[in-house]
Amino acid sequence: MKTTTMTRVTSLIGGALLGLTALQASAATEMPPIPDVKGDVVKADGDFKIKFSIGTTQSGAQYRGLEYFEKIVEKRSDGHIQVELFPGAQLGDDLQAVSALQSGTLEMTAPSTSPLVSMFPKFALFDLPFLFPTPEVADEVLDGEIGQQMLEDASTNGLVAIGWAENGYRQLTNSQHPVSSPEDLDGLKIRTMQNPIHLDIWRTLGANPTPMSFAELFTALEQGVVDGQENPWITIQSSKFNEVQDYATETNHVYTPFITLVSERFWKRLPDDYQQLLREAAKQMGDYERHVSRTMNDQIKQELADSGMQITELTPEQMKTFQETVAPVYDDWRDKIGGELIDKVRAVSQ
Known part of the structure; x- marks a missing residue:
């Protein structure tokens, strides 16, 4: 009897846990489905393997994009090009x-532009504040003449740059109070990347920018070493910053x-049709x-609000105040x- 009763209890607990797991899975952020591959099979000589490394995890939009890339390349090469994905900085940052x-030991990677500024100084363009007022403006710049020229400029130093994708917009969170104006930032200690433009932005806004490694950030927020930080919504959620940050401002x-990069050494071995x-x-x-990034962005923002985070959405007038306050940053970096x-990019959004 005891054994039978225990078995039933175990079964009930197991069923409850399975139900909870299913509920959590259904509540998870849903990604748009991977599209079907279109286009004819490309015929060329040779078999090739591509190791594709990224720093972001499998839960992000970037990895989802890589899965589509893998599907396209393998199907349209009829299996003559095999793609292996390495997310989460498995092969390095x-x-x-x-x-x-x-050096030719890796075939492809897709970093954000910020770490590459020392190699390609013009990439500092993407660190300027409020340069892209909408995602559509960013698309027009990157998919147009400006973006294509920057890909050509980056196709040096043993690299071939072949495309753009999206890391996204950075948002502000803090543990002290809602922020709707630069005055609300006065004295707040905001963690930033070790990036001179980012430091300049937050100083100009009146905050106290504090550069530190991302690995240290959650503990620093939890212990009050810094008051706030800035990252895309998906990073805020996946890093659980909402557990130690009550306020956010979009x-x-x-x-x-x-930016999608290929090893030049590998590229030169590929037939033109495979290139x-x-x-x-x-x-x-x-x-x-x-598309995935923007879909997830909206979902995650809502999930953070539902979890209790107070999110401030700036009015056009409030946004204009922030933009006018950081105008000196453009003066500091214009010549560099x-x-x-800069003028060409700004002309797109006029």
Whole structure:
């Protein structure tokens, strides 16, 4: 009897746990389905393997985009190109992966542009505040003449740049109070990347920017070493910053793209037709990844609000105040990045 009763209890507990797991899975952020592959099979000589490394995890939009890239390349090459994905910085961080491309020990990676500024100074453009007022403006710049020229400029130093995708907009969170104006930032200790433009932005806004490694950030927020931080919504949720940050502001203060890079050594071994296939696949991957990113962005923002985080959405007038306050940052960096380039980008949003 005791054994039978225990078995029933165990079964009930197991069923309850399975039900909870199913409930959690259904509540998880849903990604748009991976599209079907379109286009003819590309015929060329040789068999090739691509190791594709990224720093973000399997739960993000970028990895979902890579799954589509893998599907396109393998199907349209009729299996003659095999793609292996390495998320979560398994093969090194962004800079280590780029270095591996240069040495020919890795075929592809897709870092955000910020770590590459020392190699490609014009990429500092993407760290300027409020440069891209909408995702559509970012798309127009990156998919147009400006973006194509920047891909060409980045196709040096042992690298071939073949496409853009989206890391997304950065948002502000803090543990002290709602922020709807620069005055609300006065004295707040905000963790930033070790990036001179980002430090300049937050100083100009009146905050106390505090650079530190991302690995230290949750503990620093929990212990009050810093009051706040800034990252995309998906990072805020996946890192559980909402557990130690009560307030968020949808600032959209910096938009960061991902750039798809191929090792030049590997690229030169590919037949021309396979090179074109990779370019087409990178473009399709980037378009789909942006769609996934933006869909997840809206869902995650709502999930954070539902979890109790107080999210401030700035009015156009409030946003204009932030933009006017950081105008001196453009004066500081105009000559270093290139005034003509900045003007071209700003002209797109007029």
